[in-house]
Amino acid sequence: MTGAGYAVIVVLALLLFGGGLLLGRRTARPLRTSDVGTPVEHATFETLHTASLAAPPLRAGLTEDSARRSARRLRSLLGTEALCLTDRDGVLVWDGEGDHHGRHVMEQVAGVLETGRDTAFRSDCDDLDCPLKWAVAVPLTVDHRVLGTLVAYAPRESAVLARAAGEVARWVCVQLELAELDRSRTQLIEAEIRALRAQISPHFIFNSLAAIASFVRTDPEQARELLLEFADFTRYSFRSHGDFTTLADELHSIDQYLALVRARFGERLSVTLQVAPEVLPVALPFLCLQPLVENAVKHGLEGAVTSSRITISALDAGSEAEVVIEDDGTGMDPQRLRHILRGEGGRSTGIGLLNVDERLRQVYGDEYGLVIETGIGAGMRITVRLPKYRAGVHGS
Amino acid sequence: MSRTYAVTAVAVVVLATVLVGGFGLRISRTTSDFYVASRTVRPRLNAAAISGEYLSAASFLGIAGLVLVHGPDMLWYPVGYTAGYLVLLVFVAAPLRRSGAYTLPDFAEGRLESRQVRRLVSVLVVGAGWLYLVPQLQGAGLTLKILTGAPGWLGDVLVASVVVLAVAAGGMRSITFVQVFQYWLKLTALLVPAIFLVLAWQGDGSPRITFDEHLSAFRADHPLYATYGLIIATFLGTMGLPHVVVRFYTSPNGRDARRTTVAVLALIGVFYLLPPVYGALGRLYAPELIHGGDADAAVLLLPGRVIGGLGGDLLGALVAGGAFAAFLSTASGLTMAVAGVITQDVLPSRGVRHFRLATVLAISVPLAGSLMVSRVPVADSVGMAFAVSASSFCPLLVLGIWWRRLTPPGAVAGLLLGGGSALLSVAITVSGAVRPPGWPHALLAWPAVWSVPVGFLAMILVSLATQSRIPPGTNAAMTRFHLPEALTTGRHR
Amino acid sequence: MRPLPRYRTQSEIDEQTALGGAYVRSLMRGQLRAGLTAFAVLAAVVGTLPLVFEALHSSAVVWAVLGFAAYPPLTLLAWWYVRRAERNERDFARLVEGRPAP
Numbered sequence: 001m002t003g004a005g006y007a008v009i010v011v012l013a014l015l016l017f018g019g020g021l022l023l024g025r026r027t028a029r030p031l032r033t034s035d036v037g038t039p040v041e042h043a044t045f046e047t048l049h050t051a052s053l054a055a056p057p058l059r060a061g062l063t064e065d066s067a068r069r070s071a072r073r074l075r076s077l078l079g080t081e082a083l084c085l086t087d088r089d090g091v092l093v094w095d096g097e098g099d100h101h102g103r104h105v106m107e108q109v110a111g112v113l114e115t116g117r118d119t120a121f122r123s124d125c126d127d128l129d130c131p132l133k134w135a136v137a138v139p140l141t142v143d144h145r146v147l148g149t150l151v152a153y154a155p156r157e158s159a160v161l162a163r164a165a166g167e168v169a170r171w172v173c174v175q176l177e178l179a180e181l182d183r184s185r186t187q188l189i190e191a192e193i194r195a196l197r198a199q200i201s202p203h204f205i206f207n208s209l210a211a212i213a214s215f216v217r218t219d220p221e222q223a224r225e226l227l228l229e230f231a232d233f234t235r236y237s238f239r240s241h242g243d244f245t246t247l248a249d250e251l252h253s254i255d256q257y258l259a260l261v262r263a264r265f266g267e268r269l270s271v272t273l274q275v276a277p278e279v280l281p282v283a284l285p286f287l288c289l290q291p292l293v294e295n296a297v298k299h300g301l302e303g304a305v306t307s308s309r310i311t312i313s314a315l316d317a318g319s320e321a322e323v324v325i326e327d328d329g330t331g332m333d334p335q336r337l338r339h340i341l342r343g344e345g346g347r348s349t350g351i352g353l354l355n356v357d358e359r360l361r362q363v364y365g366d367e368y369g370l371v372i373e374t375g376i377g378a379g380m381r382i383t384v385r386l387p388k389y390r391a392g393v394h395g396s
Numbered sequence: 397m398s399r400t401y402a403v404t405a406v407a408v409v410v411l412a413t414v415l416v417g418g419f420g421l422r423i424s425r426t427t428s429d430f431y432v433a434s435r436t437v438r439p440r441l442n443a444a445a446i447s448g449e450y451l452s453a454a455s456f457l458g459i460a461g462l463v464l465v466h467g468p469d470m471l472w473y474p475v476g477y478t479a480g481y482l483v484l485l486v487f488v489a490a491p492l493r494r495s496g497a498y499t500l501p502d503f504a505e506g507r508l509e510s511r512q513v514r515r516l517v518s519v520l521v522v523g524a525g526w527l528y529l530v531p532q533l534q535g536a537g538l539t540l541k542i543l544t545g546a547p548g549w550l551g552d553v554l555v556a557s558v559v560v561l562a563v564a565a566g567g568m569r570s571i572t573f574v575q576v577f578q579y580w581l582k583l584t585a586l587l588v589p590a591i592f593l594v595l596a597w598q599g600d601g602s603p604r605i606t607f608d609e610h611l612s613a614f615r616a617d618h619p620l621y622a623t624y625g626l627i628i629a630t631f632l633g634t635m636g637l638p639h640v641v642v643r644f645y646t647s648p649n650g651r652d653a654r655r656t657t658v659a660v661l662a663l664i665g666v667f668y669l670l671p672p673v674y675g676a677l678g679r680l681y682a683p684e685l686i687h688g689g690d691a692d693a694a695v696l697l698l699p700g701r702v703i704g705g706l707g708g709d710l711l712g713a714l715v716a717g718g719a720f721a722a723f724l725s726t727a728s729g730l731t732m733a734v735a736g737v738i739t740q741d742v743l744p745s746r747g748v749r750h751f752r753l754a755t756v757l758a759i760s761v762p763l764a765g766s767l768m769v770s771r772v773p774v775a776d777s778v779g780m781a782f783a784v785s786a787s788s789f790c791p792l793l794v795l796g797i798w799w800r801r802l803t804p805p806g807a808v809a810g811l812l813l814g815g816g817s818a819l820l821s822v823a824i825t826v827s828g829a830v831r832p833p834g835w836p837h838a839l840l841a842w843p844a845v846w847s848v849p850v851g852f853l854a855m856i857l858v859s860l861a862t863q864s865r866i867p868p869g870t871n872a873a874m875t876r877f878h879l880p881e882a883l884t885t886g887r888h889r
Numbered sequence: 890m891r892p893l894p895r896y897r898t899q900s901e902i903d904e905q906t907a908l909g910g911a912y913v914r915s916l917m918r919g920q921l922r923a924g925l926t927a928f929a930v931l932a933a934v935v936g937t938l939p940l941v942f943e944a945l946h947s948s949a950v951v952w953a954v955l956g957f958a959a960y961p962p963l964t965l966l967a968w969w970y971v972r973r974a975e976r977n978e979r980d981f982a983r984l985v986e987g988r989p990a991p
Binding site for chain 3: 666
């Protein structure tokens with residue numbers, strides 16, 4: 001055979017192989033029966049559509065209003081004669097015929113509310129024409145708590161309805177859980193803001209504004225600057241994102257705080273700063289130094305002290321930064337301090353200290369708690385050690 | 397040469413270092429100056445600090461010595477030391493800063509979320525740091541011997557003790573200003589005598605400097621291979637040196653880290669114009685050093701030889717002071733970095749006392765090494781530290797920053813095979829088990845040519861084989877590394 | 890019905906959605922290209938220099954190139970890269986924030 005002959009055979013073989021491959025791929029894919037959908041598919045779409053219409057009201061939680069708005073959709077999902085939604089205390093809505101049954105519902109579902117298990121019961125009715133002979137009651141649970149029940153009525157016993165009611169109830173539960181989640185998220189944000197507000201004392205806000213007000217007439221330029229500092233400071237303190245900040249930002253906020261405090265106390269308060277530029281990029285928990293400075297200011301100016309000196313230093317110590325906040329004020333009984341740091345101090349002055357100590361230990365480990373040296377009349381010296389890097393701690 | 401001047405100069409440098417370090421920060425400020433006090437380190441200042449820390453004994457003494465003995469081919473060393481920063485700039489600088497890591501183990505842990513990788517990197521960092529410290533101490537010993545005739549070990553011990561005292565006593569608190577001071581001191585200490593030396597040379601009628609083909613036994617065979625080994629090691633090794641990585645943390649953000657690196661390139665580029673001058677003139681005025689061994693002494697001896705008299709003594713003292721600044725700054729920077737890693741990853745519990753203990757540990761091992769191991773030319777032994785860094789940390793950093801599919805097992809394999817093999821060949825070379833002529837010695841003395849590809853390949857192949865182990869936080873880490881500051885800080889201001 | 894929240898690109902990136910990932914990857918590609926370009930120029934020049942020196946066999950050339958001429962191009966290359974990288978980041982920030990080009 002000639003070379004051309006071989007070539008023809010090879011080409012033919014390749015074509016055959018390629019064609020076979022193509023054919024195989026085509027047949028492997030299942031053929032679609034209808035491009036516009038089978039009756040089963042249409043029913044599915046209808047169900048999904050009804051379900052999606054019932055969902056939005058339920059996202060507001062289980063109330064009379066939301067129950068009323070979703071009950072009709074739920075009933076059409078189940079295809080029953082009547083449907084009833086209850087919470088733990090009473091009937092929220094009755095959809096469909098035979099609403100005189102509503103009077104007895106709560107007695108009949110008491111067991112469901114207590115045990116959280118599906119039950120079926122015959123609905124004893126004086127009216128012989130009443131189509132509602134039988135009912136299934138399923139609990140609506142969120143977080144293992146029974147919030148209410150869904151009761152579906154039918155002319156006769158039906159396993160299909162029992163199963164369908166269970167599935168619909170489960171779907172309602174998911175919506176209610178989402179509602180719960182929405183609520184707890186809102187609560188969380190509110191709690192966060194409350195916690196942040198708790199860190200800036202209302203006294204401080206009041207005093208700062210009073211001090212600024214006193215400058216408005218005598219020195220408007222100064223008043224303007226202080227107001228800007230105040231705005232900046234509160235913006236930083238109220239910021240809602242991120243648990244961490246950088247030492248530079250935290251020290252900047254402390255500087256603004258001190259400017260506001262000095263507007264009020266003037267010469268009575270003198271502050272010295274030593275900051276090693278190497279440690280400014282260190283990341284640390286948000287607002288964990290400011291309460292310590294506030295504490296120092298409070299102690300420094302407590303009682304009949306005429307003037308006070310506060311020293312803040314941030315130094316480079318190898319793989320750590322060391323921040324020291326020192327005042328020459330009234331100090332504190334070490335015994336009492338120990339009580340406060342153990343959380344036994346009650347709602348007194350030490351809340352800020354305790355909070356900072358807890359957060360530092362939580363983020364960096366127990367060996368990074370506050371180190372406080374103090375005595376009555378001996379001032380106070382608080383040392384904070386911050387590792388330059390800790391996995392998961394990123395200042396933003 | 398008058399010993400009194402030189403000893404005084406060394407004492408002044410040591411004292412000034414301790415004073416600037418200890419008291420630079422004591423100048424306290426009141427809050428009205430807060431803006432000044434809290435200002436982050438600007439790129440140019442940080443660049444001078446990085447350069448001050450980086451220009452070591454190898455740069456100050458070693459390059460001139462090598463050029464003197466082996467001719468201009470040795471100028472690849474300063475070019476490599478400089479170009480290493482270009483590679484660092486284009487692949488590593490900004491993302492490394494944005495990662496928030498202080499040391500390489502921090503980076504490894506943050507990127508790969510694995511304590512094991514962290515521990516392995518720590519071991520390698522300590523190893524590379526020690527390798528780099530040995531020549532610093534040996535250079536100090538040599539300098540003191542030439543200046544005062546003191547026994548060779550005294551200088552090693554002196555620098556080690558000064559570093560321990562300064563670091564452990566917390567005297568290096570304003571390290572940035574110390575290092576900036578050291579950079580300008582080193583530049584002045586080489587520049588001023590160099591001007592006088594060149595003038596004196598012209599006064600002699602500018603005799604021609606010849607470089608006959610004289611190659612030492614150390615690199616006699618396969619010079620081309622040795623050159624490529626040197627280029628690869630220095631170009632890729634700079635990014636992993638522990639004291640270089642630590643200084644990038646001082647930059648306030650990734651953008652500044654980049655600008656800092658450009659400034660570093662310019663600053664050390666200017667400095668490296670000078671050592672070759674000493675090498676060339678040494679060829680002319682101190683020819684006995686070519687065969688005598690201590691070629692690293694050329695920089696120290698030239699001012700006395702060429703100029704003589706009081707002027708020569710003073711210039712010699714200036715050079716001696718600069719040399720000591722070189723040992724002190726690099727040694728203290730390295731010791732700090734190594735001690736930081738030892739406190740975090742080796743010693744069980746943390747605290748200030750442990751950092752002091754770690755400092756002693758960090759420098760006593762290389763001190764013992766420098767006293768026991770025979771003297772390899774300073775620049776050569778520094779080259780070995782670069783080779784280890786290039787074959788372990790370079791793959792880790794480059795792949796860690798740019799490749800999402802890196803896995804912890806891949807990183808371990810690359811570090812062990814690349815870094816481990818480089819470390820092993822360096823150890824064999826230093827121990828003298830394989831003697832010069834022949835390929836075995838060349839391959840072991842310049843391992844970077846083969847160990848860098850080994851490191852990269854091992855990391856890539858093992859990662860590809862273990863794709864199920866990709867750390868879950870990879871995307872978050874990548875976003876953090878590369879997202880510009882304009883987007884991360886701008887939105888909450 | 891509640892209106893859908895408008896997802897901004899910034900939060901896509903923060904929450905590391907697939908869309909955010911695509912944005913970050915495109916930034917990385919741009920930066921890597923800039924870095925590789927600079928590195929390729931460096932490698933091409935430096936990789937051939939030893940061979941050129943070997944061929945010329947002139948210590949004066951080696952001296953001039955490595956002793957003096959090498960440093961300015963290195964710094965210039967670095968400067969070019971920084972400008973390119975910063976421009977990439979500016980363009981990216983503009984893209985994310987949906988600002989038009991100036």
